[in-house]
Amino acid sequence: VEERALDRDCMTLSRHVLQQLQSFGPDAQDLSAIMNRIALAGKLVSRHLSRSGLMENVLGFAGTTNIQGESVKKMDIYANDVFISVFKQSGLVCRLASEEMENPYYIPENCPIGRYTLLYDPIDGSSNLDANLNVGSIFAIRQQEGMDLDGEAKDLLQNGHKQIAAGYILYGPSTMLVYSIGRGVHAFTLDPSLGEFILSTENIQTPQHGSIYSVNEGNFWQWDEPMREYIRYVHRHEGYTARYGGALVGDFHRILFQGGVFLYPGTTKKPEGKLRLLYESAPLAFLMEHSGGRASTGTQDILDVVPEKLHQRTPLVIGSTEDVALVESFMQSS
Ligand code: AHM
Ligand code: MG
Numbered sequence: 001v002e003e004r005a006l007d008r009d010c011m012t013l014s015r016h017v018l019q020q021l022q023s024f025g026p027d028a029q030d031l032s033a034i035m036n037r038i039a040l041a042g043k044l045v046s047r048h049l050s051r052s053g054l055m056e057n058v059l060g061f062a063g064t065t066n067i068q069g070e071s072v073k074k075m076d077i078y079a080n081d082v083f084i085s086v087f088k089q090s091g092l093v094c095r096l097a098s099e100e101m102e103n104p105y106y107i108p109e110n111c112p113i114g115r116y117t118l119l120y121d122p123i124d125g126s127s128n129l130d131a132n133l134n135v136g137s138i139f140a141i142r143q144q145e146g147m148d149l150d151g152e153a154k155d156l157l158q159n160g161h162k163q164i165a166a167g168y169i170l171y172g173p174s175t176m177l178v179y180s181i182g183r184g185v186h187a188f189t190l191d192p193s194l195g196e197f198i199l200s201t202e203n204i205q206t207p208q209h210g211s212i213y214s215v216n217e218g219n220f221w222q223w224d225e226p227m228r229e230y231i232r233y234v235h236r237h238e239g240y241t242a243r244y245g246g247a248l249v250g251d252f253h254r255i256l257f258q259g260g261v262f263l264y265p266g267t268t269k270k271p272e273g274k275l276r277l278l279y280e281s282a283p284l285a286f287l288m289e290h291s292g293g294r295a296s297t298g299t300q301d302i303l304d305v306v307p308e309k310l311h312q313r314t315p316l317v318i319g320s321t322e323d324v325a326l327v328e329s330f331m332q333s334s
Contacts, residue, residue, distance in 0.1 A: 008198070008199070009191075009194075009198060011198060011199040012196045012197065012198060012199075013035060013036070013039050013177060013179075013188050013196070013197040013198075013199075014032060014035070014036050014039075016186060016188075016199055017031065017032045017035045017036075017179075017181070018032050020181055020183050021181070024181070027164070030092055030115070030116070031141070031164065031165060031181060033090065033092055034090075034092050034093065034116065034118070034141060034165075035165070035179065037086040037087055037090060037092070037093075038083075038086070038118075038139055038167070038169075038177075039177060039197050040086050041079075041082045041083050041086045041137070041169075042137065042169035042175060042177055042190070042197075043175075043190065043195060044082045044086070045078075045079045045082055045122075045123075045137060045169070045171065046169070046171055046175040046190060048075075048078060048079075048082075049075070049135070049171050052075070052129070052132075053132065057074060058074060058075065058078070059073070059074065059075065059129060059130055060073065060074060060130065061073055061074070062074045062076070062077055066099070066100050066102075067101075067102040067311055068099075068276075068311060072100065073123070073126050073129060075123050075126065075129050075135075076100050076122060076123050076126055077100070079122035079123045079137060080098055080100045080101065080122040082122070083096060083098070083118065083120055083122055083137075083139075084096055084105060084107070087107060087110065087118065088107055088109070088110075089109060089110075090107075090110060090114070091109075091110055091113050091114055092110065092114050092116060093107065093110060093114050093116050093117065093118045093141075094106060094107060094110045094111040094112060094113070094114030094115070094116070094117070094144055095107070095111070095114075095117045095118075095144060095153070096117070096118045096119075096120065097117060097118070097119045097120075097153060097156060097278065097279075097310060098119070098120050098121065098122060098279065099120070099121045099122070099276055099279045099280075099311070100122060103152075103153075104117070104153045104156075104310075114144070115143060115144055116141050116142065116143060116144055116164070117141070117142050117143075117144045117153075117156065118139060118140075118141055119139065119140045119141075119142065119156070119278050119279050119283070120137060120138060120139040120140070120279060121137065121138040121139075121276070121279040121280055122137055123135050123136075123137065124136045124137065124138050124168075124247060124248050124249050124280065125245075125246055125247020125248060125249060125250065127246055127247075128245070128246050128247045133245065133246070133247070134170060134171060134172040134245065134247055134249070134250040135171050135247050135249070135250075136168050136169060136170045136171060136247060136248070136249025136250065136253075137168060137169045137171075137249075138166075138167075138168045138248075138249060138279060138280055138283050138284065139166065139167055139168065139283060140163045140165070140166040140167075140278070140279075140282060140283040140286065141163065141164045141165040141166070142156065142158075142162055142163055142164060143162070143164060152310075153310060156278065156307075156310060157306065157307050157308065157309070157310075158306060159303060159304055159305060159306050160277075160282035160285055160286060160302060160303035160304070160305065161303050161304075163282060163283065163286050164181065164182075165179060165180065165181040165182070166179070166180060166282075166283035166284070166286040166287055167179030167180065167283070167287065168249050168252070168253075168283070168284070168287075169249075170249050170250060170253050172250065172253075174189050174190060175189070175190035176188060176189050176190070176197075176200070176253070177190070177197050178204075178253070178256070178287065179287075180286060180287050180290045180291075182286075182290060183290075184202070184203040184204075184290060184291075185203070185204045185256070185287050185290050185291040186199065186201065186202050186203065186204070187199075187200050187201040187204060188200060201257075204256060204257060204291045205291060205292050206255070206256055206257070206259055206288065206291045206292050206293035206319070206320055207258065207259030207320055208259070208292075208320055208321050208322050209259055209320050209321075209322040209323055210255065210258050210259020210260030210261075210319065210320050210323060211239055211240055211241050211259075211260060212240075212241055212242075212243050212254065212255060212258060212259070212260030212261070212319075213234050213240055213241075213242060213243075213260060213261055213263070213323075214242070214243050214244050214245075214251045214254075214255065214260065214261065214262040214263065215231070215242075215244060215262070215263040215264070215265075216244060216264070217231065217242070217244075219265075219267050222267035222268045222269060223265060223266075223267060224265075224266070226330045226331045226332075226333055227263075227265045227330070227331065229330050229333075230326070230327055230330040230331070233326075233330070243260075248262070248264075248275065248280060248284070252284050252288075252318065255293075255318070255319045255320070256287065256288065256291055256293070259293075259319065259320040259323070260319050260320060260323055261317060261318065261319035261320060261323035261324055261326075261327060262316070262317075262318050262319055263316065263317050263318075263327065264315065264316045265298065265315045265316075265317070265331075266315045270313065272312070272313040272314055272315060273313055273314060273315040273316060274313060275313060275314065275316050276311055276312065276313055276314075277302070277305060277307050277312045277313065277314045278307060278310060278311075278312070280316075281295070281302050281314050281316045281318075282302060282303065282305075284316075284318060285301075285302035285303050285318060286303065288318050288319065289303060292321070293318070293319055293320055293321060293324070294318070294319070294320075294321045294324040294325070295316070295317070295318040295324070296317045296318070296324055296327075296328055297314050297315045297316070297317070298315050298317055298327065298328060298331035298332070299328070299331060299332060302314065302316065302318070317331075
């Protein structure tokens with residue numbers, strides 16, 4: 001038993017990535033190094049969050065708005081900068097594109113040797129921050145196919161199949177990192193005493209059906225009729241239970257493990273919904289598809305959507321295959 005416990009403690013994230021990458025070719029070392037830096041970013045953000053109530057100038061608004069007109073919190077800025085800092089002098093990632101930055105950020109000393117772009121949402125679910133509830137970070141790695149320093153980064157306007165790796169860090173009762181490089185989806189838990197992410201679940205399989213539906217029902221009046229019909233269906237049938245935490249990473253994490261469906265459909269105020277394709281929907285779609293689930297806009301697979309602009313939003317229906325199919329059957333009936 002003791003030996004097994006030791007083996008388990010030794011399955012760190014970096015070891016796991018290297019193992020996974022054995023047949024990955026020349027990108028293997030790079031990807032493993034990138035994942036290590038992302039893990040470091042996760043540890044830094046996690047540390048900052050765990051003390052946030054004790055420090056001045058950590059919580060609350062920064063007094064600015066981002067490119068999508070949302071109020072920026074101090075924590076958004078901190079986490080955004082952490083991801084940039086960990087990649088400095090790495091020679092790995094030449095460019096970072098984030099929900100919080102109008103244009104991608106180039107790390108001059110990493111270009112052009114760094115062949116990858118990191119796309120990320122530094123703090124997802126910021127509204128949970130001031131209530132000491134869970135938030136997350138979402139990331140995806142893509143090959144960099146252009147160097148257009150005009151900031152448009154047109155090479156990023158491609159579908160989600162172009163993602164090489166994706167994942168998230170969930171800052172909850174414990175900090176977890178979940179990732180996929182296209183060979184299963186794996187979850188790690190941060191052991192604070194070791195400062196290491198240790199494997200906790202390998203090859204997560206999302207159930208084909210689950211009882212959870214996760215959606216902001218306060219938007220009911222803003223939905224179109226097919227979406228309302230789906231919610232009425234759920235209300236009228238036994239076996240459904242509502243869970244909505246206000247942070248996508250947390251809601252997604254529950255569904256990844258337990259099944260069910262998360263929805264952020266279009267509303268009258270936001271016809272494309274709220275979630276951003278490149279930093280939120282596509283990375284999580286990559287994970288969900290690799291754990292046996294599905295991700296859809298309601299009419300199209302998320303991974304097939306080609307964005308027209310960097311900060312594009314898409315409606316999102318993500319989770320168990322059967323539950324996503326049920327939602328689609330409503331949405332496509334109009
Ligand atoms: P954020 O990245 O600016 O925090 O916005 C994304 C968040 C998601 O985490 C969450 O699922 C959603 O917004 C909640 O939005 P709403 O309050 O409209 O239900
Ligand atoms: Mg965000």
